[in-house]
Amino acid sequence: MPGSQRGGLADVVYVICLMQASFLALAGVGEVLMMGGNGAYLIVPLVKAATLVWLAAKVVRLRRWALITLIVLQALTLAAIPVQFVIGLAPVVDFSPSLVELVTGIFVPMAVIAMSALLIGERRRALQAPPNVEPTFELTLAREAAR
Amino acid sequence: MNPLRTFIVGIAPDHVPGLIAAILLPIGILVARRLRPPHSGQDERKKDRTAIQVWVAWLLGISAVIHLALPLGHSDNWLLTVGFLADGAAFAWLAVRAWEGRSYRLLGGLLCGATILAYLLVAGTGKEDPDQVGIVTAMVELFALGLCLVPGRTPERPKRFKRFASSTATILIVFIAGAWIWIGSFLSHAAANTDARSPESAAGSVAGSGHDHGHDHAARAQAGVIMRPGSEQQPTVEQVKAADELARATRVAMARYARLDDAIKAGFVLPAVAHGPDVHMDNKANASDGRVLDPERPEKLVYAIDGGKATLLGVVFMMERAGVPGPEPAGSITRWHAHNICVSVLPPGFTIVSAYGTCPPLSITVTSAEMMHVWVVENPGGWFAEGLDRNWALDYNAQHGLPVDQGAGQ
Numbered sequence: 001m002p003g004s005q006r007g008g009l010a011d012v013v014y015v016i017c018l019m020q021a022s023f024l025a026l027a028g029v030g031e032v033l034m035m036g037g038n039g040a041y042l043i044v045p046l047v048k049a050a051t052l053v054w055l056a057a058k059v060v061r062l063r064r065w066a067l068i069t070l071i072v073l074q075a076l077t078l079a080a081i082p083v084q085f086v087i088g089l090a091p092v093v094d095f096s097p098s099l100v101e102l103v104t105g106i107f108v109p110m111a112v113i114a115m116s117a118l119l120i121g122e123r124r125r126a127l128q129a130p131p132n133v134e135p136t137f138e139l140t141l142a143r144e145a146a147r
Numbered sequence: 148m149n150p151l152r153t154f155i156v157g158i159a160p161d162h163v164p165g166l167i168a169a170i171l172l173p174i175g176i177l178v179a180r181r182l183r184p185p186h187s188g189q190d191e192r193k194k195d196r197t198a199i200q201v202w203v204a205w206l207l208g209i210s211a212v213i214h215l216a217l218p219l220g221h222s223d224n225w226l227l228t229v230g231f232l233a234d235g236a237a238f239a240w241l242a243v244r245a246w247e248g249r250s251y252r253l254l255g256g257l258l259c260g261a262t263i264l265a266y267l268l269v270a271g272t273g274k275e276d277p278d279q280v281g282i283v284t285a286m287v288e289l290f291a292l293g294l295c296l297v298p299g300r301t302p303e304r305p306k307r308f309k310r311f312a313s314s315t316a317t318i319l320i321v322f323i324a325g326a327w328i329w330i331g332s333f334l335s336h337a338a339a340n341t342d343a344r345s346p347e348s349a350a351g352s353v354a355g356s357g358h359d360h361g362h363d364h365a366a367r368a369q370a371g372v373i374m375r376p377g378s379e380q381q382p383t384v385e386q387v388k389a390a391d392e393l394a395r396a397t398r399v400a401m402a403r404y405a406r407l408d409d410a411i412k413a414g415f416v417l418p419a420v421a422h423g424p425d426v427h428m429d430n431k432a433n434a435s436d437g438r439v440l441d442p443e444r445p446e447k448l449v450y451a452i453d454g455g456k457a458t459l460l461g462v463v464f465m466m467e468r469a470g471v472p473g474p475e476p477a478g479s480i481t482r483w484h485a486h487n488i489c490v491s492v493l494p495p496g497f498t499i500v501s502a503y504g505t506c507p508p509l510s511i512t513v514t515s516a517e518m519m520h521v522w523v524v525e526n527p528g529g530w531f532a533e534g535l536d537r538n539w540a541l542d543y544n545a546q547h548g549l550p551v552d553q554g555a556g557q
Contacts, residue, residue, distance in 0.1 A: 022321035031498035094469035096150035101504030
């Protein structure tokens with residue numbers, strides 16, 4: 001699968017990030033309602049959602065720092081799982097993830113990390129390509145980013 | 148319930164064939180590719196395939212097999228069967244088109260949009276209890292819809308406005324669909340309670356206890372509430388007697404807490420917001436005394452507190468350990484539930500898990516121990532209803548409430 005065409009892996013990551021932003025906004029609105037309409041509970045979810053959308057826009061331009069930051073963000077989401085598991089060992093609470101939670105909390109972040117890592121590799125290869133090679137989509141983007 | 152049981156309960160039995168079909172799809176594709184003879188023309192096409200086309204093909208393929216397998220669980224309705232098969236066939240056709248590099252965006256977007264809308268009309272309006280397979284399928288279709296909507300970016304033609312508009316639409320559609328399913332799960336929960344209300348239950352009989360559901364409702368969206376599936380069998384005479392006895396014993400024992408001040412003196416603690424139709428008061432000593440379903444020592448009391456008056460509405464019995472199922476002396480009448488909640492640190496607060504299984508950032512998800520309400524006042528839902536109508540509780544308190552001492556319940 002060549003990434004050097006319109007509709008590459010970066011666009012897939014972009015759409016996933018849009019969906020994750022929506023998930024966060026919905027969870028934030030839920031907390032606002034549960035906490036008696038206190039809008040302060042919407043700040044952190046909206047900041048993270050906006051960050052995700054901004055990073056996604058930069059990922060499509062193959063910015064290396066954006067790809068790395070996105071990997072770190074997704075890794076933090078994944079890191080919550082073992083923490084929740086340990087807390088769930090306490091007698092009064094349990095950790096019982098549903099199928100949907102496994103998809104949004106584990107599968108999706110792992111997919112974004114894998115695709116971002118692939119894009120970093122593609123970007124490196126594109127930059128190392130000899131100058132007489134016909135410029136591809138990724139090569140153009142990577143050279144743009146390097147400039 | 149233990150975590151594995153909770154996970155299984157989230158999947159509606161009708162939807163198990165769809166889930167199995169989705170899991171088997173990659174294996175089926177792998178076997179089919181092994182069996183297929185090598186063909187040079189296919190390799191040429193593979194070179195031209197973009198990442199989006201591959202992802203869309205897989206997502207539409209997953210949705211196709213789920214819809215094609217659903218009639219195995221919904222075989223009682225021929226119209227639904229025809230609809231599922233037609234939808235599945237259309238998804239499969241578009242998946243093949245995307246895989247082969249042919250156009251799919253317009254038809255794929257329309258099909259995904261129509262299927263999601265149909266699901267929301269059924270599951271988002273309380274007609275069907277949304278379950279984990281249904282929500283995951285909707286998420287797969289939302290993802291495919293997003294990939295169909297958002298045009299790929301090229302350096303020479305950035306299509307900034309088109310990308311901005313389609314990205315905004317994707318975010319909004321995902322948000323609205325999630326909110327709709329979330330509301331639908333609560334409507335379904337409320338409908339299950341309403342179905343059970345009968346003239347007998349209005350009089351306070353345990354036979355119409357709010358758990359004698361005409362259909363199995365198990366809060367399978369697991370978006371805030373986790374329940375064990377109810378028994379299909381009607382309660383036996385012995386179980387109705389046991390429920391009557393538990394309700395009567397609780398009413399008699401709790402008469403001593405008719406006044407809010409007596410409850411406070413006995414160690415029940417008012418929450419930070421001690422005002423409203425369902426103020427829950429915890430008793431730490433009762434919560435760790437090792438006694439289960441003891442009418443003399445409930446873990447929580449529920450008061451309506453408003454306008455300087457308070458009414459003891461009922462109690463909450465709670466298990467000491469999460470994951471341990473509560474006893475059901477009266478079968479499906481005494482049905483326990485738990486809550487999956489998000490505890491956030493910035494700012495400190497809590498909420499329930501959303502329909503997408505997500506929590507706000509900087510929060511963790513935990514599932515509470517099982518709990519059960521027993522009401523001590525006659526109410527439209529019966530002694531074991533999961534909740535009381537807010538307005539009914541406030542009206543009841545206005546008519547029957549006892550004065551609250553200064554400082555309490557203000």
